[in-house]
Amino acid sequence: MLFNDPVFLFLFLPIVAFLFHWTRRKVGGSASMVLIVAASLLFYGWWNPPYLLLLLGSVIFNYTVTHQLLKNPSKLLLITGMLTNIAVLGYFKYRNFFMENIGLLMGENWQFEEIFIPLAISFFTFQQVALLIDAHDGQIKRIKFLDFATFVILFPQLIAGPIVLYREMDKQLQSLRGGRGFGLSLFGLGVVTFILGLFKKVALADSIAPFADSVFSVANQLTMLEAWGGVVAYTLQIYFDFSGYSDMAVGLGMMFGILLPINFNLPYRATSMIDYWKRWHITMTRFFMMYIYSPISLLIMRKSILNNWSKQKQFLLAIITPIVITFLVSGLWHGAAWTFVIFGAVNAFGLIVNHAWKEWKLPKPNMFFGWFLTMLTVMTSLIYFRADNIVDANLIILRMIDPEYLVFPNWLSYYADYLGISWRTLLVFSSGSYTVRMAGWIIALVIFALILKNKPSDLRKIRPTVGLAISSSAMLWMALGWLDEPSTFIYFQF
Amino acid sequence: MNTEWRKFIIVTFPVALIFIALFVEFFSYILKDVPLRRHDLDRLVVALQEGDAVNSPTVLLGDSITQDVLKSYRIAPKGEVANLTTNKASGVVGSMFLLKRYLKKNTPPKRIVFASTPEFFGYDPTDKAAEIYVTSVFNETEERSWLLKNMNSIFNNKRIEPAILNIESKIGYKALALFALTPDSLIEGDEMPNKMPVLESSSVHSSIQKGINGRSNEPLILSKIVGAALTNICKMIHKIDLYFIVAPMPKTTYLKRKEKGEIDSLRNKLFEHLNGSCSNINFIDINEYRVFPDIAMRDSDHLRRPGWTAEYARLLKEIINNKIIRN
Numbered sequence: 001m002l003f004n005d006p007v008f009l010f011l012f013l014p015i016v017a018f019l020f021h022w023t024r025r026k027v028g029g030s031a032s033m034v035l036i037v038a039a040s041l042l043f044y045g046w047w048n049p050p051y052l053l054l055l056l057g058s059v060i061f062n063y064t065v066t067h068q069l070l071k072n073p074s075k076l077l078l079i080t081g082m083l084t085n086i087a088v089l090g091y092f093k094y095r096n097f098f099m100e101n102i103g104l105l106m107g108e109n110w111q112f113e114e115i116f117i118p119l120a121i122s123f124f125t126f127q128q129v130a131l132l133i134d135a136h137d138g139q140i141k142r143i144k145f146l147d148f149a150t151f152v153i154l155f156p157q158l159i160a161g162p163i164v165l166y167r168e169m170d171k172q173l174q175s176l177r178g179g180r181g182f183g184l185s186l187f188g189l190g191v192v193t194f195i196l197g198l199f200k201k202v203a204l205a206d207s208i209a210p211f212a213d214s215v216f217s218v219a220n221q222l223t224m225l226e227a228w229g230g231v232v233a234y235t236l237q238i239y240f241d242f243s244g245y246s247d248m249a250v251g252l253g254m255m256f257g258i259l260l261p262i263n264f265n266l267p268y269r270a271t272s273m274i275d276y277w278k279r280w281h282i283t284m285t286r287f288f289m290m291y292i293y294s295p296i297s298l299l300i301m302r303k304s305i306l307n308n309w310s311k312q313k314q315f316l317l318a319i320i321t322p323i324v325i326t327f328l329v330s331g332l333w334h335g336a337a338w339t340f341v342i343f344g345a346v347n348a349f350g351l352i353v354n355h356a357w358k359e360w361k362l363p364k365p366n367m368f369f370g371w372f373l374t375m376l377t378v379m380t381s382l383i384y385f386r387a388d389n390i391v392d393a394n395l396i397i398l399r400m401i402d403p404e405y406l407v408f409p410n411w412l413s414y415y416a417d418y419l420g421i422s423w424r425t426l427l428v429f430s431s432g433s434y435t436v437r438m439a440g441w442i443i444a445l446v447i448f449a450l451i452l453k454n455k456p457s458d459l460r461k462i463r464p465t466v467g468l469a470i471s472s473s474a475m476l477w478m479a480l481g482w483l484d485e486p487s488t489f490i491y492f493q494f
Numbered sequence: 495m496n497t498e499w500r501k502f503i504i505v506t507f508p509v510a511l512i513f514i515a516l517f518v519e520f521f522s523y524i525l526k527d528v529p530l531r532r533h534d535l536d537r538l539v540v541a542l543q544e545g546d547a548v549n550s551p552t553v554l555l556g557d558s559i560t561q562d563v564l565k566s567y568r569i570a571p572k573g574e575v576a577n578l579t580t581n582k583a584s585g586v587v588g589s590m591f592l593l594k595r596y597l598k599k600n601t602p603p604k605r606i607v608f609a610s611t612p613e614f615f616g617y618d619p620t621d622k623a624a625e626i627y628v629t630s631v632f633n634e635t636e637e638r639s640w641l642l643k644n645m646n647s648i649f650n651n652k653r654i655e656p657a658i659l660n661i662e663s664k665i666g667y668k669a670l671a672l673f674a675l676t677p678d679s680l681i682e683g684d685e686m687p688n689k690m691p692v693l694e695s696s697s698v699h700s701s702i703q704k705g706i707n708g709r710s711n712e713p714l715i716l717s718k719i720v721g722a723a724l725t726n727i728c729k730m731i732h733k734i735d736l737y738f739i740v741a742p743m744p745k746t747t748y749l750k751r752k753e754k755g756e757i758d759s760l761r762n763k764l765f766e767h768l769n770g771s772c773s774n775i776n777f778i779d780i781n782e783y784r785v786f787p788d789i790a791m792r793d794s795d796h797l798r799r800p801g802w803t804a805e806y807a808r809l810l811k812e813i814i815n816n817k818i819i820r821n
Contacts, residue, residue: 183495184495185495185496185499187495187499187503188495188499188500188502188503188507189499191503191507218701221700221701410792410799413799424699424792425702425792425793425796427701430793433533463498464498464499464501464502464506466506466510468502469502469506469507469509469510470510470513470514472507472510473507473510473511473513473514474514476511477511477514477515477518477658477659477661478661480659481658481659481660481661481662
């Protein structure tokens with residue numbers, strides 16, 4: 001089920017929200033949790049019922065291992081638990097990728113049937129792996145099955161995050177079970193946040209998506225201007241798509257009295273790559289920092305201090321190595337393809353340059369220049385993220401920079417002749433009205449991306465004013481007006 | 495939930511939802527008679543409705559290859575030919591409605607000339623194109639009943655559509671139309687189409703060539719709906735002379751169509767279908783007068799500017815003046 005599906009909006013959500021709060025008040029916190037777990041299973045199974053077994057199996061297995069780890073924090077058990085999770089993920093998501101690459105190494109061209117990846121497998125696997133590590137490290141003291149199941153299966157965050165840590169949910173789940181917690185106190189704010197997310201997804205992301213698609217589908221026939229237009233359009237689409245989803249998830253959490261972490265904080269305002277990754281997909285970055293980057297970095301740093309390494313060697317091994325590993329894993333986490341690996345590599349490169357700049361105290365660049373370089377790096381990485389293959393991605397980049405492809409559309413032939421630039425009928429910018437519409441959407445979305453805040457500095461500061469009611473109503477109507485056919489969220493594939 | 499938020503969810507927010515919906519509905523009601531000006535077809539309809547009568551003896555209908563050319567070039571003295579060409583998206587059905595609207599203000603012409611691609615006669619607008627170029631443009635009672643009878647499927651099933659759920663059409667485009675600066679009139683180019691140097695042979699860009707090849711493989715048909723529209727055109731004016739001019743086609747397409755006998759077959763189908771409805775039907779293939787190499791095209795359907803468009807305008811002018819008007 002999709003958050004922007006009328007079945008979800010007008011049937012599932014109102015019924016589940018009503019039953020949840022009614023049960024919480026009349027029967028008790030535990031009963032309301034059982035209800036939301038059952039509703040979440042229905043939500044997940046709506047897509048492909050057989051994969052419910054995989055989800056349930058994963059929950060039962062991980063709960064058993066967690067339970068054992070809390071009793072006896074054995075390293076062997078932790079590794080077994082982690083490897084099992086990774087093996088399941090690898091089987092469902094990466095087996096074709098690895099087999100095809102092994103085949104290529106052996107000089108064979110093995111082709112496999114496309115595999116159907118269970119929805120959200122990366123999200124629930126990583127969330128549970130983190131929980132196993134926390135249980136082993138003593139970050140969690142006790143856990144009940146109902147809390148565990150709610151933590152993993154809770155439908156607002158099940159499909160595409162935010163990636164929550166058990167330690168930040170522990171108290172909320174206990175309160176919920178005990179019939180305390182936020183109850184309905186965040187409901188109103190949740191509705192408003194959900195509407196904002198729905199508006200971002202349906203009215204903004206889905207409106208610019210066809211422009212981006214039209215460019216990426218004809219990579220080998222683009223001109224410079226078309227390539228730039230398409231890449232900027234996709235950069236905006238993915239932000240509004242995913243941050244819209246995240247807002248909806250956070251809003252839904254609030255409606256059920258659960259505070260989920262915010263995933264974005266005006267990422268396109270970042271003036272450096274370090275800054276960018278503190279603002280983009282915050283919970284995923286936190287996960288990778290905590291469970292991959294920091295352990296590797298700390299291990300190497302310890303060695304560096306003991307062996308008195310030079311600054312250069314320390315930088316190379318304690319900064320560059322963990323960044324490269326973290327971002328290559330992050331790239332692969334997004335998808336089983338080399339394009340995603342390069343997406344990670346481009347980001348790693350940007351971060352390394354950023355860290356080196358800081359390490360050697362080079363003059364701080366002008367803010368605008370910093371923003372420009374950051375956006376350039378982000379857009380380059382997103383080309384690999386979106387393109388069907390590396391060849392297409394490289395072609396698009398080439399078209400963006402090669403002056404030979406600076407060709408004006410025929411309807412601008414007058415200006416092209418004046419400027420001495422060649423012109424012809426273009427495939428994407430085929431008509432003036434299409435191009436003007438695309439440019440209009442890009443300008444509007446750039447403004448929204450730069451001003452529309454993702455997180456209020458303090459939730460209590462948001463007042464239920466008439467202005468808030470009018471703006472939320474306007475956004476809801478606009479979203480409903482565009483809700484012809486719900487389209488999937490980009491991050492559902494991960 | 496504290497009292498403030500409870501009031502927000504139970505009262506303020508639902509009231510705001512209703513208020514906005516009513517406000518938009520009211521605004522849409524105020525704008526309901528503002529004619530749309532989204533595209534050339536809208537502007538042509540406004541020109542027919544609000545402009546002065548022209549009473550031309552010849553009415554020219556057709557699709558975008560001709561429309562494109564007539565924006566720049568003059569093919570007859572002022573008032574001699576009424577240009578009602580439009581683009582393919584509205585189909586022959588759109589041409590029929592344009593003629594009907596033209597006849598409301600003007601005296602019936604002596605002749606009607608269709609100068610279009612042959613594919614125009616096989617095309618029926620559907621989906622979004624039908625909404626943008628047919629149902630939202632031609633929505634008078636008579637037009638609606640013709641469409642309901644002949645093209646029922648192009649209407650969406652929404653019986654009542656609140657303006658709030660279609661702000662783009664019911665408010666956005668209408669509000670933009672209010673800002674239209676220039677008065678709308680039938681388009682007549684100013685330039686005389688003189689012979690200009692043109693590039694006769696050169697390599698064609700791969701995307702254009704692909705489009706041309708694709709066009710060559712499309713079968714030429716006479717659609718049932720187009721047939722009904724043409725019959726209706728003949729019924730509108732008694733003893734009308736109807737001329738079909740096959741507009742320039744890229745050489746590759748033309749040769750393939752000729753080889754398969756598709757153009758002759760289309761001509762026969764048109765004659766057969768209209769036999770009895772129209773008094774005098776004529777068929778002229780402009781490609782017999784001149785070859786249009788693939789390089790003449792800026793895409794599969796349209797000619798390169800300025801040389802090739804001038805060439806088409808010149809030929810069209812010659813044919814209309816020498817073979818049609820003087821006939």
